[in-house]
Amino acid sequence: MDKKIALAKMLKEFETIASKGYREIASTFSKDCIPIGFFCPYVPEELIHAAGALPFRLMGTPIKMSHVQAHLPPNCCHLVKSSFESLLQGELDFLKGIIFSHTCDTMQGLADIWALQKRIPLQFNLMMPSHLDSEFSPPFLKAEIERFKSFLESHVGKISLSSLKGSIQLFNRIREKQREIYNYRAKGHQIISGIAFARIMRAGYLMDRERYHELLNDLLNWLPEEPESNDHLVPLYLAGNMTHSDSYFSLIEEAGAVVVQDDICSGSRFFRLMVPEDTNPIEGLTGRYLASYMCPTKYKGALAHIETLLREVQHSNAKGVIFLFYKYCESHFFDYPDLKQALESQGIPTLLLEVEDPSYSTEQLKIRIQAFVEMLSPF
Amino acid sequence: MEDFKSNENPYRKINSTSAYRRLMMAYYFMVKHPNWFGKKVAWITSGGPVEPLYAMGVLPFYPENYGAMCGASRMSVSLCEAAEHKGYSHDLCSYALTDIGSSLTGRGPLGKLPKPDFLICGNNICGTVIKWYELQARAFDVPLFFFDTPFIHEEMQDHTLRYVQNQIKAYIAFLEKQLRRPFSEKRFEQVCLNSFETITLWKEILDLPRHHPAPLAAFDAFIHMAPIVTLRGTRWAIYYYRKLKREMEERVKRGVGAFAREEIRLIWDNIPIWYDIRNLSKLLSSQGAVLVADTYTSAWAMDDLDQTQPLNGLAKAYAMIHLNRGLEYKIKKIANLVEQYGAHGFVMHSNRSCKPYSLGQLDLKREVTRLTGKPGLMIEADHTDSRSYAPKQVEKQIQLFLDIIRTKDKAI
Numbered sequence: 130m131d132k133k134i135a136l137a138k139m140l141k142e143f144e145t146i147a148s149k150g151y152r153e154i155a156s157t158f159s160k161d162c163i164p165i166g167f168f169c170p171y172v173p174e175e176l177i178h179a180a181g182a183l184p185f186r187l188m189g190t191p192i193k194m195s196h197v198q199a200h201l202p203p204n205c206c207h208l209v210k211s212s213f214e215s216l217l218q219g220e221l222d223f224l225k226g227i228i229f230s231h232t233c234d235t236m237q238g239l240a241d242i243w244a245l246q247k248r249i250p251l252q253f254n255l256m257m258p259s260h261l262d263s264e265f266s267p268p269f270l271k272a273e274i275e276r277f278k279s280f281l282e283s284h285v286g287k288i289s290l291s292s293l294k295g296s297i298q299l300f301n302r303i304r305e306k307q308r309e310i311y312n313y314r315a316k317g318h319q320i321i322s323g324i325a326f327a328r329i330m331r332a333g334y335l336m337d338r339e340r341y342h343e344l345l346n347d348l349l350n351w352l353p354e355e356p357e358s359n360d361h362l363v364p365l366y367l368a369g370n371m372t373h374s375d376s377y378f379s380l381i382e383e384a385g386a387v388v389v390q391d392d393i394c395s396g397s398r399f400f401r402l403m404v405p406e407d408t409n410p411i412e413g414l415t416g417r418y419l420a421s422y423m424c425p426t427k428y429k430g431a432l433a434h435i436e437t438l439l440r441e442v443q444h445s446n447a448k449g450v451i452f453l454f455y456k457y458c459e460s461h462f463f464d465y466p467d468l469k470q471a472l473e474s475q476g477i478p479t480l481l482l483e484v485e486d487p488s489y490s491t492e493q494l495k496i497r498i499q500a501f502v503e504m505l506s507p508f
Numbered sequence: 509m510e511d512f513k514s515n516e517n518p519y520r521k522i523n524s525t526s527a528y529r530r531l532m533m534a535y536y537f538m539v540k541h542p543n544w545f546g547k548k549v550a551w552i553t554s555g556g557p558v559e560p561l562y563a564m565g566v567l568p569f570y571p572e573n574y575g576a577m578c579g580a581s582r583m584s585v586s587l588c589e590a591a592e593h594k595g596y597s598h599d600l601c602s603y604a605l606t607d608i609g610s611s612l613t614g615r616g617p618l619g620k621l622p623k624p625d626f627l628i629c630g631n632n633i634c635g636t637v638i639k640w641y642e643l644q645a646r647a648f649d650v651p652l653f654f655f656d657t658p659f660i661h662e663e664m665q666d667h668t669l670r671y672v673q674n675q676i677k678a679y680i681a682f683l684e685k686q687l688r689r690p691f692s693e694k695r696f697e698q699v700c701l702n703s704f705e706t707i708t709l710w711k712e713i714l715d716l717p718r719h720h721p722a723p724l725a726a727f728d729a730f731i732h733m734a735p736i737v738t739l740r741g742t743r744w745a746i747y748y749y750r751k752l753k754r755e756m757e758e759r760v761k762r763g764v765g766a767f768a769r770e771e772i773r774l775i776w777d778n779i780p781i782w783y784d785i786r787n788l789s790k791l792l793s794s795q796g797a798v799l800v801a802d803t804y805t806s807a808w809a810m811d812d813l814d815q816t817q818p819l820n821g822l823a824k825a826y827a828m829i830h831l832n833r834g835l836e837y838k839i840k841k842i843a844n845l846v847e848q849y850g851a852h853g854f855v856m857h858s859n860r861s862c863k864p865y866s867l868g869q870l871d872l873k874r875e876v877t878r879l880t881g882k883p884g885l886m887i888e889a890d891h892t893d894s895r896s897y898a899p900k901q902v903e904k905q906i907q908l909f910l911d912i913i914r915t916k917d918k919a920i
Contacts, residue, residue, distance in 0.1 A: 431643075
């Protein structure tokens with residue numbers, strides 16, 4: 130088969146999942162599928178998968194807000210507002226459960242408001258510690274993960290040692306493949322466009338993970354070994370709490386730049402770290418989720434975020450950093466002035482993009498991204 | 509509709525206020541000049557465990573309490589703007605912006621504050637303080653101790669209790685390292701006894717408005733809460749609250765209320781609107797409406813304090829304060845306040861700057877009304893930043909709300 134046709138077919142499968150609304154995606158699930166919703170990378174998806182359920186990530190969809198105002202104040206981020214609106218409109222009625230992980234004050238508040246609705250049969254609040262650097266955090270998180278495992282076993286399905294190990298291996302392999310795709314795009318982006326890339330990433334949180342892994346494998350096998358040169362593109366680092374949306378990556382690409390690395394919520398925060406496979410699975414999960422740092426709601430020392438970001442940006446050879454934040458995200462906005470100053474003192478220019486609803490902001494963002502990329506462009 | 513501004517002020521002055529002013533002046537004088545007293549200063553969050561600091565002879569300074577002071581003296585807006593000029597978003601908590609602005613400019617009611625020796629941050633009140641204290645630790649280049657108290661959506665788990673209790677021990681070790689002297693159990697026990705007595709006195713004072721008429725309005729409690737926040741654990745706070753309690757008990761005996769007229773009794777939810785307390789108090793008193801209880805000042809009347817094990821008891825009590833509990837708990841608490849204080853309704857401040865307090869209030873309002881049959885009013889503001897406040901609109905809302913209560917309750 131012609132490589133281009135095969136590639137287009139694979140990308141189409143990612144697109145069919147990633148471009149649909151929640152209810153439409155659910156209509157593609159088999160009858161025995163148990164979708165369990167979650168929001169953030171601090172939920173150990175491996176456990177949900179090992180219990181025989183499908184981890185289904187809520188990443189904020191474009192939706193007309195008509196019910197949410199009766200429950201939430203206006204200064205909540207789009208992810209929280211749109212997800213709750215989806216719940217109230219019945220778009221999430223297919224979920225058998227929802228998992229909240231402790232991150233920011235808004236998510237914490239949402240967890241309780243969500244529970245009051247009693248629309249989703251199961252809810253679990255995983256208390257991820259905020260202190261990642263204390264000797265007391267590992268035993269606490271381990272106990273929380275064990276509590277989560279017991280919850281899943283009581284309400285969803287038995288988690289055997291072998292099923293958990295299998296799930297850990299599967300998610301690790303997915304992370305490896307996603308990293309390969311990132312690396313590939315950093316070398317020559319044209320084959321996988323920005324939109325296609327965002328859809329590949331998003332699909333990985335919504336679809337059957339075995340099938341997703343197969344698709345990633347096929348995709349990597351079909352990609353030409355030597356990507357086209359991207360010397361003419363400005364390498365950028367993308368930081369923030371956004372998930373992969375179709376628009377950002379294509380806007381950056383159209384402006385003449387390429388994202389060579391990120392720390393966004395659905396990007397490298399998911400695949401940066403592996404779960405050790407040669408140890409007790411619960412301890413492995415504890416270690417991995419505690420080591421996962423970059424979310425500003427977590428504390429690992431006053432300088433940790435600055436030092437990590439500086440190191441990563443320098444390592445990526447990015448010429449500039451785009452901060453892409455949800456409006457009203459306190460945790461990110463508190464960090465921003467010091468991060469900006471630290472980067473700019475190293476000669477790395479930055480651009481802040483504050484977005485309320487990702488689907489509405491394209492044209493405003495386009496002009497600002499173009500100006501930023503032109504400033505960095507050597508040509 | 510009655511114009512409250514033309515009325516004579518029916519508010520009854522509390523005599524202990526002059527002692528309160530002297531006490532707080534002395535406290536802020538020491539905080540402003542710690543070197544004169546040979547003291548080190550730690551900045552601490554309002555829900556942070558202060559007893560170990562007093563036991564080690566360290567002066568605690570509360571940026572939130574200072575933020576309230578800046579708000580009440582209407583200095584917050586310019587300080588917030590200074591922080592925004594540095595790149596901080598207008599949408600951030602105005603206590604934090606006020607503190608950052610004050611640190612950047614050296615301005616505020618106390619002028620330039622001395623650099624803290626270290627910082628103590630407890631996230632039992634919100635996640636905002638983690639970021640706020642992190643950035644101040646960088647700005648001042650001082651050590652930061654972070655006391656992580658996982659949120660309690662339903663029940664506290666055993667491993668959560670162990671986690672917070674272990675951290676209290678780490679906190680002691682941190683203080684020993686910073687101060688280069690050993691922690692004295694004996695001194696700590698004395699400070700805890702003081703703290704427990706202060707908390708008990710504060711609880712008893714807050715219970716007195718159950719009487720009709722209420723001797724103390726929540727707006728008084730907002731002012732007189734400063735010692736329970738800043739001086740908890742000292743003898744000074746005990747002496748002061750004994751005095752205030754005596755005065756309030758005397759009022760109860762004589763049947764004297766906080767306001768000359770008491771026709772409507774209300775509960776307040778959330779942090780006060782610091783820059784408009786006087787105006788709102790005047791409005792309510794002119795209408796014969798008294799805020800008899802609130803959820804904010806009672807946060808320091810810790811319910812679950814095990815006095816037999818000071819260290820472990822403190823850890824548990826600090827992890828279980830009002831703001832660190834789930835919505836079901838808050839619904840029950842407000843419904844209980846409405847019942848216990850014989851309130852006709854409740855007023856909720858939807859506070860743009862405080863998400864842990866404000867998220868869930870809309871559901872809370874509906875649930876409390878369902879449970880008690882009493883109406884609730886939601887007003888929108890910000891605890892210190894008056895740029896997000898429309899006073900005339902709020903006054904109108906309150907007046908309409910009081911009219912509704914009067915119409916509903918024919919006994920008034």
